Amino acid sequence: xxxxxxxxxxxxxxxxxxxxxxxxxxxxxxxxxxxxxxxxxxxxxxxxxxxxxxxxxxxxxxxxxxxxxxxxxxxxxxxxxxxxxxxxxxxxxxxxxxxxxxxxxxxxxxxxxxxxxxxxxxxxxxxxxxxxxxxxxxxxxxxxxxxxxxxxxxxxxxxxxxxxxxxxxxxxxxxxxxxxxxxxx
Amino acid sequence: xxxxxxxxxxxxxxxxxxxxxxxxxxxxxxxxxxxxxxxxxxxxxxxxxxxxxxxxxxxxxxxxxxxxxxxxxxxxxxxxxxxxxxxxxxxxxxxxxxxxxxxxxxxxxxxxxxxxxxxxxxxxxxxxxxxxxxxxxxxxxxxxxxxxxxxxxxxxxxxxxxxxxxxxxxxxxxxxxxxxxxxxxxxxxxxxxxxxxxxxxxxxxxxxxxxxxxxxxxxxxxxxxxxxxxxxxxxxxxxxxxxxxxxxxxxxxxxxxxxxxxxxxxxxxxxxxxxxxxxxxxxxxxxxxxxxxxxxxxxxxxxxxxxxxxxxxxxxxxxxxxxxxxxxxxxxxxxxxxxxxxxxxxxxxxxxxxxxxxxxxxxxxxxxxxxxxxxxxxxxxxxxxxxxxxxxxxxxxxxxxxxxxxxxxxxxxxxxxxxxxxxxxxxxxxxxxxxxxxxxxxxxxxxxxxxxxxxxxxxxxxxxxxxxxxxxxxxxxxxxxxxxxxxxxxxxxxxxxxxxxxxxxxxxxxxxxxxxxxxxxxxxxxxxxxxxxxxxxxxxxxxxxxxxxxxxxxxxxxxxxxxxxxxxxxxxxxxxxxxxxxxxxxxxxxxxxxxxxxxxxxxxxxxxxxxxxxxxxxxxxxxxxxxxxxxxxxxxxxxxxxxxxxxxxxxx
Amino acid sequence: xxxxxxxxxxxxxxxxxxxxxxxxxxxxxxxxxxxxxxxxxxxxxxxxxxxxxxxxxxxxxxxxxxxxxxxxxxxxxxxxxxxxxxxxxxxxxxxxxxxxxxxx
Numbered sequence: 001x002x003x004x005x006x007x008x009x010x011x012x013x014x015x016x017x018x019x020x021x022x023x024x025x026x027x028x029x030x031x032x033x034x035x036x037x038x039x040x041x042x043x044x045x046x047x048x049x050x051x052x053x054x055x056x057x058x059x060x061x062x063x064x065x066x067x068x069x070x071x072x073x074x075x076x077x078x079x080x081x082x083x084x085x086x087x088x089x090x091x092x093x094x095x096x097x098x099x100x101x102x103x104x105x106x107x108x109x110x111x112x113x114x115x116x117x118x119x120x121x122x123x124x125x126x127x128x129x130x131x132x133x134x135x136x137x138x139x140x141x142x143x144x145x146x147x148x149x150x151x152x153x154x155x156x157x158x159x160x161x162x163x164x165x166x167x168x169x170x171x172x173x174x175x176x177x178x179x180x181x182x183x184x185x
Numbered sequence: 186x187x188x189x190x191x192x193x194x195x196x197x198x199x200x201x202x203x204x205x206x207x208x209x210x211x212x213x214x215x216x217x218x219x220x221x222x223x224x225x226x227x228x229x230x231x232x233x234x235x236x237x238x239x240x241x242x243x244x245x246x247x248x249x250x251x252x253x254x255x256x257x258x259x260x261x262x263x264x265x266x267x268x269x270x271x272x273x274x275x276x277x278x279x280x281x282x283x284x285x286x287x288x289x290x291x292x293x294x295x296x297x298x299x300x301x302x303x304x305x306x307x308x309x310x311x312x313x314x315x316x317x318x319x320x321x322x323x324x325x326x327x328x329x330x331x332x333x334x335x336x337x338x339x340x341x342x343x344x345x346x347x348x349x350x351x352x353x354x355x356x357x358x359x360x361x362x363x364x365x366x367x368x369x370x371x372x373x374x375x376x377x378x379x380x381x382x383x384x385x386x387x388x389x390x391x392x393x394x395x396x397x398x399x400x401x402x403x404x405x406x407x408x409x410x411x412x413x414x415x416x417x418x419x420x421x422x423x424x425x426x427x428x429x430x431x432x433x434x435x436x437x438x439x440x441x442x443x444x445x446x447x448x449x450x451x452x453x454x455x456x457x458x459x460x461x462x463x464x465x466x467x468x469x470x471x472x473x474x475x476x477x478x479x480x481x482x483x484x485x486x487x488x489x490x491x492x493x494x495x496x497x498x499x500x501x502x503x504x505x506x507x508x509x510x511x512x513x514x515x516x517x518x519x520x521x522x523x524x525x526x527x528x529x530x531x532x533x534x535x536x537x538x539x540x541x542x543x544x545x546x547x548x549x550x551x552x553x554x555x556x557x558x559x560x561x562x563x564x565x566x567x568x569x570x571x572x573x574x575x576x577x578x579x580x581x582x583x584x585x586x587x588x589x590x591x592x593x594x595x596x597x598x599x600x601x602x603x604x605x606x607x608x609x610x611x612x613x614x615x616x617x618x619x620x621x622x623x624x625x626x627x628x629x630x631x632x633x634x635x636x637x638x639x640x641x642x643x644x645x646x647x648x649x650x651x652x653x654x655x656x657x658x659x660x661x662x663x664x665x666x667x668x669x670x671x672x673x674x675x676x677x678x679x680x681x682x683x684x685x686x687x688x689x690x691x692x693x694x695x696x697x698x699x700x701x702x703x704x705x706x707x708x709x710x711x712x713x714x715x716x717x718x719x720x721x722x723x724x725x726x727x728x729x730x731x732x733x734x735x736x737x738x739x740x741x742x743x744x745x746x747x748x749x750x751x752x753x754x755x756x757x758x759x760x761x762x763x764x765x766x767x768x769x770x771x772x773x774x775x776x777x778x779x780x781x782x783x784x785x786x787x788x789x790x791x792x793x794x795x796x797x798x799x800x801x802x803x804x805x806x807x808x809x810x811x812x813x814x815x816x817x818x819x820x821x822x823x824x825x826x827x828x829x830x831x832x833x834x835x836x837x
Numbered sequence: 838x839x840x841x842x843x844x845x846x847x848x849x850x851x852x853x854x855x856x857x858x859x860x861x862x863x864x865x866x867x868x869x870x871x872x873x874x875x876x877x878x879x880x881x882x883x884x885x886x887x888x889x890x891x892x893x894x895x896x897x898x899x900x901x902x903x904x905x906x907x908x909x910x911x912x913x914x915x916x917x918x919x920x921x922x923x924x925x926x927x928x929x930x931x932x933x934x935x936x937x938x939x940x941x
Contacts (some may be wrong), residue, residue: 049886098822102855103851121895145931157881
């Protein structure tokens, strides 16, 4: 058992523990923080796999973007210290049973599977190679999806603003400043 | 005369008038709509008179025989290379004669209506309907094929329906228009079946081809049609009888006559035009149009003959007892059409034997004039008295001299007194009947006496009877009539013109013009033969004079002495009640109720069951659509697991 | 179990995936559900990267897919939060069971 293995297990424990806590914590703010740990763990796993670019993107987008967004929305809609309602017990039991069953099934299936790695020359997944292929317009380039995704992001931005806009003077509890902040998101 | 498209103008002008007045009449042209209608019809009339002149005197005759001329023919719907529905115009003696009669009488009615209908709120609509009717009737007359005649036949029925129901505020008018429509529609069903039978056997719709194929003894079509038998009669006979059924419906022959008296709810000029002179003779025209075929089929011809004769007699008897003057005239119309029908029935094709055909057409021609005159005269009387009932009238001869004289002329004409028009045509009919069937001749003779009696009963009751109209009625009403007297000149002029026609039409040399085979027919009035009918007519007139010239109680005594027969005739031999009984008790109660039960319980029941079942199921499963996102997610998740198992362990 | 290979990473991602599913099915708070979805997406990302790394090292496609998924997840999160805030304004609640207007 070498250090790499040990690190992997630690990371796996971080990821899964964070995940479990994120979906079971009673306080939503804590739940968000556990999610943050889980996501950091995933980023670390990418580092462990030597794919630094994705790890960086993971940290920047998820940790720096989405989790912050979620925390902001929690502030907008909750008292930060409030407990969340208990889940419906039968539903929770059923969901636990079903997910455990499916999980076991999948793991069984994976463990039976013999994966065969390619013998071709490998490409280093560094930023240079990723950037060249992504922006190339030749056969294996990803120029078009890149552009399409940028359009999608723009549309999502406009869409969120439109959806969250105050369309009518509703008797909202939100203070004016918070509403404006929500619209900025 | 081929390609004479100007003939199309005769029906198309009224059609244009109908469209114009129907669309814009009430709003923009209300005051001048009558003038527009009359002028356009005047042009039509002039064209048709020109056509008649050209046809009869200039170029219709080839080798002494009048030809059938197709003025134009336009293929409208092509079904197969052999069968198509065409729209065209045919010119032959009867269609040309009818053209003149229809346009002329229609013109008179248009002019008369200018005065009679003045001040009506829906004046323009009235003229629009009149134009529609004129168009349809002219189209019917000019039809080159049996399907075209059917279309115009129905159009005529529609315009008749519209005009009878013109006063739609009156429930009785609405009921009458419905009755007319339903009864004639019912008969038209027979007509349609007849058309189908004939067209199926002859494989054509065109009159010329149809007649040629079904009259040539060597033609395979005729052999086929006569050998095909159904209930003991050949297919040809069935077809002809069915076509005659349609004609009987339109011409108010027994047993489809019940709509005609009720149709008198329409404005009186309409009655004059549609229900006396033109539309009701469409049935006669139809039989005449197909006469070559009829003349080869004795059974069908006998049906025509007996129905015609019976209708003539029945209507004449009923007419003697009615008190509504328009109803008397309606029954008289029915009786006269009966004459035309049986006259066709006793006739045969060509030569001397075609006398009945010629007589029928001759009577149609003269009858159109004197009967429309009678109706217009009655219209003038009603216009003055504001009532249709005889008891409200009497002593009107001083108040309305022109109406009086013209009405008298018309009565003499219909009674068959020489030298008025009716005498000549009726003589020919009687002669034809005498040569063919003595029983029919007897019926006809008796009916002719009755005709004279009831017409003069009408005449004396209206114009004599009471010493003076003003004395007999209360002061308010006499004041009312004093205001407008006999009516405007537009009402008098048609009366005078038609009066002149009623005198002179008998001298029209129709025998040499309109015959079954187109060749001129030598006719002569046999003085000895004429004695009996004329004497009978005079007897009828004298009897009527005796009973009705001055007010007395003789009619009542006579009615009482006749007892049940009088009551039965007065109630129109309970025909209406019988129809009501059949429809209400048999059709409505037995057939209708059963059908309604089936519809309600079985058809609706099945549908209700389907609906109820669907509703039940949806009620059961609608809980699935709870709107709760997580439930949906669970269903989805379970489904995914299911597919996973399926793919891994079963389909792998 | 000497060498940490693809299978182990797939086990981690599988378990993470079902943790996300469990959270999605049980959490009634809409923001929590959104977090569960993020977990699911991340487990998928791990898979893509791991497959790329261990099986198809001659290509970069898995990496690209991961990048696009991250982008789209960001877009999705922003729209979802906009919707949640809008619902919160109307319902005064972020409980998913209160948003059942689209039922039968």
